[in-house]
Amino acid sequence: MFGGLLISWQHKNITVGDFTLVGMLTFSALMYVWWCAFQFGQCVREIGKIQNALSELLEGHDILDAPNAPPLVIKTPEIVLDRITFGYDAERPLFQRLSLRIKAGEKIGLVGFSGAGKTTFIQLLLRFYDLQAGSIYIDGQNIAEVTQGSLRQSIAMIPQESMLFHRSLMENIRYGKLTATDEEVIEASKRAECHEFISALPQHYHTLVGERGIKLSGGQRQRIAIARAILKKAPILILDEATAALDSVTEENIQHSLKHIMQDATAIVIAHRLSTLANMDRILVFSQGKIIEDGSMQALLDKKGHFTELWQKQKNGFIPG
Known part of the structure; x- marks a missing residue:
C-alpha cells in the first residue's frame, strides 16, 4: 500500500x-x-x-484428615515425638527413630547449621507432612488422628518472613483471632510495639498494607505478625527468628511481651542469634537430623561441645545460617 x-x-x-x-x-x-x-x-x-x-x-491435598477425626483439645500442651522417621526422599530419611519429650510450659530453643532439621521439625509438628514411621503426640493425642484445622488453631507461629494480606492493618492483626474485637486488636498491637507507628499513619488501623505488606518495613511487618500471635493466645507458640528484623530497642521491648505470652505456653524458638536463647529451659542442637546436644545454655557452654563451637563462631562475627 x-x-x-x-x-x-x-x-x-x-x-x-x-x-x-x-x-x-x-x-x-x-x-x-x-x-x-x-x-x-x-x-x-x-x-x-x-x-x-x-x-x-x-489438585487434591496430600495430607488428609482421618475419617471422623476429632478436634485436638489441649489441656496440657506437652509434645512427644515417638521414634519418628521422616525424609523428603524416602530413601534418604532426615530423621530416623527420633524421640523427644517437651514438657508442658517448657521453653525450647532450636539451633544448628542450615539443613540440620530445625525447620523440618516445625513443619512436622504442624503436620505439613506425614511421617514415614512413628508418631507425634500433643497432650496424648496423635496429631495424625485429629483435624488439621484444630491442630493449627492450637499453635501460634511467628515466621521469619511474615505473610500479610492486601487488607487493612486491623484485618491483618485480627487474622490471629477472627472473633476479636477492635479493642482486643489494639491491645495486642500495643503489646507488640506496633500501635505507635499505626497511629502515625493517615488512616491508622484502616490503612491498607499492599500485597504481602509491601507498604510496611520488614520490622513493621514482623511486629504485625507478633501482634497476631499475642491475639491468638495459643497453648503452643513457635518463633522462627521472630525478632531478627527489629532494631535493638524495639527487640528488647518486644522480648518482654513475648516473655509474657510464653509464660502460659509451650514455646519453641528457632534462633541463629544464640544470645536470644539465654532464658530457654532447654536448647536442642540439631545436626544432620539428629539432636546431638540437649540442655540449658550454661550446661551446653560448660560441655564445650557443638553449641560452644557455634557460640564462639558467632562471637567472632560469623553467624551460622
Missing part, C-alpha cells in the same frame, strides 16, 4: 499533503493493529495463569 502511494507521488498523481495524510493514517492503523496484537498476547498469558492457578486449586 505504502509502495503504491510512493509511486503515485513520484508520478505526481497525488500532492505532498495527500501523501503525508495517507502515510500518517497508515502508520496509525498499524499502531492500532500492533496494540491489538499485544493485548491479545497479554490476554492469552493471563488465561494461562488462570489455568495454572485453577489446576493448583483443584
Whole structure:
C-alpha cells in the first residue's frame, strides 16, 4: 500500500499533503493493529495463569484428615515425638527413630547449621507432612488422628518472613483471632510495639498494607505478625527468628511481651542469634537430623561441645545460617 502511494507521488498523481495524510493514517492503523496484537498476547498469558492457578486449586491435598477425626483439645500442651522417621526422599530419611519429650510450659530453643532439621521439625509438628514411621503426640493425642484445622488453631507461629494480606492493618492483626474485637486488636498491637507507628499513619488501623505488606518495613511487618500471635493466645507458640528484623530497642521491648505470652505456653524458638536463647529451659542442637546436644545454655557452654563451637563462631562475627 505504502509502495503504491510512493509511486503515485513520484508520478505526481497525488500532492505532498495527500501523501503525508495517507502515510500518517497508515502508520496509525498499524499502531492500532500492533496494540491489538499485544493485548491479545497479554490476554492469552493471563488465561494461562488462570489455568495454572485453577489446576493448583483443584489438585487434591496430600495430607488428609482421618475419617471422623476429632478436634485436638489441649489441656496440657506437652509434645512427644515417638521414634519418628521422616525424609523428603524416602530413601534418604532426615530423621530416623527420633524421640523427644517437651514438657508442658517448657521453653525450647532450636539451633544448628542450615539443613540440620530445625525447620523440618516445625513443619512436622504442624503436620505439613506425614511421617514415614512413628508418631507425634500433643497432650496424648496423635496429631495424625485429629483435624488439621484444630491442630493449627492450637499453635501460634511467628515466621521469619511474615505473610500479610492486601487488607487493612486491623484485618491483618485480627487474622490471629477472627472473633476479636477492635479493642482486643489494639491491645495486642500495643503489646507488640506496633500501635505507635499505626497511629502515625493517615488512616491508622484502616490503612491498607499492599500485597504481602509491601507498604510496611520488614520490622513493621514482623511486629504485625507478633501482634497476631499475642491475639491468638495459643497453648503452643513457635518463633522462627521472630525478632531478627527489629532494631535493638524495639527487640528488647518486644522480648518482654513475648516473655509474657510464653509464660502460659509451650514455646519453641528457632534462633541463629544464640544470645536470644539465654532464658530457654532447654536448647536442642540439631545436626544432620539428629539432636546431638540437649540442655540449658550454661550446661551446653560448660560441655564445650557443638553449641560452644557455634557460640564462639558467632562471637567472632560469623553467624551460622
